[in-house]
Amino acid sequence: MPTVDRRAILKALTASVAVLAAGGLTATPAAAAADVSEGWTTQTLGAFADTLIPGEHRFSGDQVCAGAVTGPGAVQAGVIDVMNSPELPLAPLLPEIAALLDARAVAYAAVRLIWLSPSRPPFVGLSFAHRTNLVSGLFGSGDIDEPVWQVMSLIVGIAFDTAGQSDTTAALAQGxxxxxxxxxxxxxxxxxxxxxxxxxxxxxxxxxxxxxPSGSPA
Structure with missing residues (x-):
């Protein structure tokens, strides 16, 4: 497993959630954007988000979104744009977070004799069922990185459920x-x-x- 500064990651994640909860971002993500040239960090974190809130394939041959359901998921809702927002302190640490998850995927696959293609990130190479099984094990087990995944899951939920990265009225108007x-x-x-x-x-x-008049007690 890669050596990472977990304290720095958690500080950045917590600060990011606080900004999103306060409606601190001003730009609406390009939610429908999809590019086959996505980097490994983007692919891994996108697959993580798609495991929590799955969506349909964005294009033919899409490996990040497993296509486990019909309709949009966290990736389509712009979660990657949220994570990379310049208004959040998270972007510089995303490669480390993705590396943590990919290391877990390698260990998971090795124990189960699952072959992973070297052409894509290890976590992306897992089937949706195996992704779900792996991610489920990251929560509630006393895992050393459990706080990281807990806060990451909050960001995923904020992006999809509340469009916390944008003004709600504008987000609705933009579909x-x-x-x-x-x-x-x-x-x-x-x-x-x-x-x-x-x-x-x-x-x-x-x-x-x-x-x-504002609804507050006198």
Whole structure:
């Protein structure tokens, strides 16, 4: 396994999640972009994201997206663009993170006598079933790198489920694959979301008379 600075990786990952959660990125990723010349780091991390939130093949012969489902996944939703955003501190450490995962893939394949093609990253060379089995073992087992994969999975979820890399209104207008697939509701004409129907069809509490116009307590 490669020697890596796990402390630096975790600091960068945590900072990245904080920026995304705060809506700190301004550009919407090119979610539909797909290029057969993707580098090994991009391929490995894309395959990791596709294992967590799988999507269909982006093009004929796509090896990164295993095509395990119909519809868009994390890769189509722009997760790689999120990871490489210049507004996050993560990009310089992505090769190390990918190397960690590829090292695990080599060990996994060796134990199971799985042949891996030298023409693509080891993790990408695994079938979707084996990718899923390997990734599942990275969580909840006390693995030394478990915190890395936990935070990486958060980034994958943020990219697909919330379009955290972009303004939500702009992401919806541009047809963000994740939000569109999840049927995320569009805002009112003024760009705000309002929910006219109460849960259980009744308000749970009366509005306090001192509540400010913004909804905050006085």
């Amino acid at each position: 963000h694959p994740g939000l569109t697939w999840l049927r995320f509701p569009k805002p009112d004409p003024d760009g705000l979301w309002r929910f006219g129907d109460f849960s259980y069809d009744r308000p749970l509490a009366a509005l306090h008379p001192a509540t400010t």
